Amino acid sequence: MAERVEALFRALKERIVVIDGAMGTMLQSYGLGEAAFRGERFADHPWELRGNNDILSLTQPELVAEVHRKYLEAGADIIETNTFSATSIAQADFGTEGLVHEINFEGARIAREVADAFEPIRFVAGAIGPTNQTATLSPDVNRPAFRKVTFDALVAAYREAVDGLVAGGVDLLLVETIFDTLNAKAAIYAIERYFAETGRRLPVILSGTISDASGRTLSGQTTEAFYNSIRHARPLAVGLNCALGAAQLRPYIAELARISETYVSVYPNAGLPNAFGGYDQTPEEMADLIGEFAREGFVNLVGGCCGTTEAHIRAIAEAVRGLPPRKIPQIDRKLRLSGLEPLNIGKDTLFVNVGERTNVTGSARFRKLIKGGDYEIALEVARQQVENGAQIIDVNMDEGMLDAEAAMT
Structure with missing residues (x-):
């Protein structure tokens, strides 16, 4: 593994590295029915399995x-x-959460076996999706404080996936399609725990998803706020994928290329979906756009997401062949914080306002509200601080008669 990782580092210094395209799009092209997803092993499984592409690593490994x-x-x-x-969270929809380690192991093993048959050296990335739950947003508009999944549950689910992927032989881990940064932080924490407990460390790529023309993730962050939130993980690369086509992603990948202290990846969809949910952008059209990204010095790794096929990847690989990779810029050292927006504090930054009223030891009113469980009114205190110009809010629940952990969460 060490030799392959070193080879990947060398490749990134020398050229633009090409990532594959959509697995789901390719599998759908086979027109598989329920019986194919079940195979012999799951013929009597009580839940429908069609649409669970990951299970195909167990039932149709030759197609994968x-x-x-x-x-x-x-x-x-x-x-x-x-x-x-x-992950156990996503696989619960199919009643297959007990197979997560095996699915990840086999998925990695299959990819490893295929990659090893090619020269020059090829690499396997362990794909880790966002799950089908969000830790930041409530699924119930009538209960904004409700969460269907906890941070700890996400960590446990991601850790199980990582165990299987590494055991199966991946070279790097790819946390992708990040629509909720808190989910991504759970994945990062799970990965770091794996590294600490096993003494093994693999490169990690983190890839976010800008949901629409607002330029924000589903959980509301701008590109720079997202970057500030995850840069502490020191990833091999940070990038964007899914939701948008290359044309729509252009301003956001340009911004990421400007601010990122590491490599930058992009693998867009094949344009925007049509009225039937399909993708119409041709390989040549997509390759032209990504070729422009390369010529403008935006990217180090390129590929495709939803709607892309081997034809798209062939065209993209040809479009970037011989073009130099993005040079990592020298970035001024700053304190980089984020909520929905970034806050960067450097040597030339003027006065920064810190709101202190959301503090149970410094505000009698706030303490009374928290102790009484009046969180909605307490939230108004925070909102007033922001409206009055606070750029940072100090939230302190440390008080002897208060369950600080419960109050904070």
């Missing part, structure tokens, strides 16, 4: 291997494991 092979033949340097939804 064929997709990997097609992408490698098209020029991909990195293939992603067929494990986008292979």
Whole structure:
């Protein structure tokens, strides 16, 4: 593994590295029915399995291997494991949460076996999706404080996936399609715990998703706020994928290229979905756009997401061949914070306002509200601080007669 990781580092210094395209799009092209998803092993499974692409690593491993092979033949340097939804949280929708380690292990093993048959050296990224739950947003508009999943549950789910991926032979971990940064932080924490407990460390790529023309993730962050939130993980690369096509992603990938202290990746959808949910952008059209990204010095890794096939990857690989990779810029040292917006504090920053009224030891009113469980009114105290110009809010629940952890959460 160490030799392959070193080879990946060398490749990133020398050229633009190509990631594969959509696994789901390729698998859908086979027109698989329920019986194919079940295979012999799950013929009597009580839940419907069609649509659970990850289970195909157990029931149709030859098809998964064929997709990997097609992408490698098209020029991909990195293939992603067929494990986008292979967490206990996502697999619970199919009643297969007990198979998570095996799904991740087999997904990695299949990809490893295919990649090792190619020269020059190719790499396997363990794909870790966002799950189908969000730790930041409530699924119930009538209960804004409700969460269907906890941070600790996400950490446990991600850790199980990481165990299987690494055991199966991946070279790096790819946390992708990040629509909720708190979910991503749970993934980062799970990965770091794995590294600390096993003594093994792999490169990590973190890829966010700008949801629409607002330029924000689903949980509300701008590109720079997202970057500030995850830069502490010191990833090999930070990037954007999914939701938008290359044309729509252009301003956000340009911003990321300007501010990122590490490599930058992008693998957009094949344009925007049509009225039927399909994607119409041709390989040539997509490759032209990504070729522009490369010529303007935006990217170090490129590939495709929803709607892309081996034809798209072949065209993209050709479009960036021979073009120099983005040079990592020298970034001024600053304190980089974020909420929904970034806050960067450097040597030339003027006075920064810190709101101190959301503090149970400094505000008798706030303390009374928290002790009485009047959190909605207490939130108004915070809102007033922001409206009055606070750029940072000091939230302190440390008081002897208060369950500080419960009050904070």
